[in-house]
Amino acid sequence: MKAKVYVTIQQNVLDPQGSAAEKSLQSLGFNEVGKVRIGKFIEIELDTNDRNEAEKRVKEMCEKLLVNVEVEDYRFELEG
Amino acid sequence: MKAKVYVTIQQNVLDPQGSAAEKSLQSLGFNEVGKVRIGKFIEIELDTNDRNEAEKRVKEMCEKLLVNVEVEDYRFELEG
Numbered sequence: 001m002k003a004k005v006y007v008t009i010q011q012n013v014l015d016p017q018g019s020a021a022e023k024s025l026q027s028l029g030f031n032e033v034g035k036v037r038i039g040k041f042i043e044i045e046l047d048t049n050d051r052n053e054a055e056k057r058v059k060e061m062c063e064k065l066l067v068n069v070e071v072e073d074y075r076f077e078l079e080g
Numbered sequence: 081m082k083a084k085v086y087v088t089i090q091q092n093v094l095d096p097q098g099s100a101a102e103k104s105l106q107s108l109g110f111n112e113v114g115k116v117r118i119g120k121f122i123e124i125e126l127d128t129n130d131r132n133e134a135e136k137r138v139k140e141m142c143e144k145l146l147v148n149v150e151v152e153d154y155r156f157e158l159e160g
Contacts, residue, residue, distance in 0.1 A: 006121050007121065008121065008123070018122075021122070021145065021146065024145055025124075025141055025145060028141075028144060028145060030137060030140075030141055032126050032127045032128045032134075032137065033124060033125070033126065033127075033141075034124075034125030034126065034127055035123075035124075035125045036122065036123070036124050036125070037122070037123045038120060038121075038122050038123075039120070039121040039122075039123070040118060040119070040120060040121055041086050041087065041088065041118075041119040041120055041121040042098075042101070042116065042117070042118050042119075043088070043115075043116070043117045043118075043119070044105075044113060044114075044115075044116050045113070045114030045115045045116070046112050046113065046114065047112045047113075047114055048112045054112075057110060057112065060110075061105055061108075061110055061113075064108060065101065065104055065105060065108060066101065
């Protein structure tokens, strides 16, 4: 099974990397660009077939290590 | 309109951040964890209603600035 985790910076938290990309895109002539936010896309291979258990475990992985829940949000999906 | 861009490190390219997360998860007792890869999840607000044009422009943004096409792959979707 595979987990795909999407980590985003919370709306009220500054995202300097996103702001830098936004300014660079605009100065390259992409004038249609508004806000840019840069988060993480994490893929995890899981050696299990128990979907309910995987759901619980991936949530734990996110909250213990992968996500800083003070300033980031996350969601994930399981495949396979 | 909004673009969601998923940037992943190519399969044959080393991903030290992913390897570090993999080892940390395993040492925290997540023994079911296999390979971990960490990429980027980029959200871009676009001030346009022309979907075909947006498709073309986001591809350009990726190849000019957001993605290092030598070592990364990307895909994106448009919403709204």
